[in-house]
Amino acid sequence: MSSTTPPSVTPAGWYPDYADPTQQRYWDGAAWTTHTAPAAVTPPQQAATAPLVNQPLQLQKSAPPAFTAAPVPSPYAAQPGTASGMSGKAKGWIIAGAVVGSLLLVGGVSNAINGGRTEPVAIAQTATQTPTATPTPVPTATVEPIAEPAAPAVVDVAAFQAGASKHTADIDKDLDDMVTTMAEGGTWRLISNTAEISFNLGQLESLDVPASIAAEWAPALVGLQTNLDTLTTAVSGGDPATIQGAMDGVRASAAVLRDIGTRAV
Incomplete structure (x- = not known):
């Protein structure tokens, strides 16, 4: 059985099955498995005065994790493989924020030195030229000159x-x-x-x-x-x-x- 439960400190071992008290299920240290077995009678504990020489150190088993929906881990929660308990991604955000803050601070100081002057920024504008319609020539009325009466031909x-x-x-x-x-x-x-x-x-x-x-x-x-x-x-x-x-x-x-x-x- 797979689980989305985040890493747990509970060691691997057999624990009472969450669905059937008469059975026990194997916890692999990170998630429940599909392996089950009949629940065994808990053997009597040894006397407190029993010597522990040459015996392997056993951690006390804690109660098996509850089968509830795993909470969404915080981005700043400690993840395995990080020395300070903070993920590399979180460190990256913090570093980036620090860099941006430094740039803003430097820019503010520069503006203060220059007296708050700002240089105009030239904005290139592309002039859109609308083609002008060529006017259609309007025909003008042709005024015919008034013909003057021809002078009578001189006859010999x-x-x-x-x-x-x-x-x-x-x-x-x-x-x-x-x-x-x-x-x-x-x-x-x-x-x-x-x-x-x-x-x-x-x-x-x-x-x-x-x-x-x-x-x-x-x-x-x-x-x-x-x-x-x-x-x-x-x-x-x-x-x-x-x-x-x-x-x-x-x-x-x-x-x-x-x-x-x-x-x-």
Whole structure:
């Protein structure tokens, strides 16, 4: 039987069993064992005057320890193997306490010498930088500049009149060639002269027109184009009377344009 009872001064031996008085149990000097035996009759004690020569010294057996829960040993109780009755662990705590006390005492004296001054302790701080959000550019309204009215182009009136006179004269010449061709009974020259009149019409349309006659010039060009389309159709038909009537219309439109050109300023 094991026991948590701390070391005892009771010597090993047989003692009455704590559970059965008719039995005795063996105490090994530190704990009860599982060995039991019938209780024996205690032999009569020898007379007090019996000599003790050459007999081993026997210690009087004390009462067996009670089977109660062992008290928790104090940390400062005497333990086997220590000379002063104090454990090595306890001595360690005492020494450590003495060292700490000495350091505190030295620190107090140092503070007293320095007049109680304390040196500031620098505390390293890590600055946490919060990233700043990049502002989103706000589109600004684009103000369109107000367009100033363009200055009227300066037209060379003399150059316009010269061009208008030349191209209308070319139209009259082509019409005269067509009259000669019809008198001779030809047809091929009629087609080529019609193409040349169309070219002269394009030249009249490309002229820079002075503002003073622009309102009249554009409708006159449309009239010439209409009469030229009629002449082209008549030439394809081959009827002399119809061709002659269409030629008269083209000549009249050319005369109108020539007259307008002379009034340009």
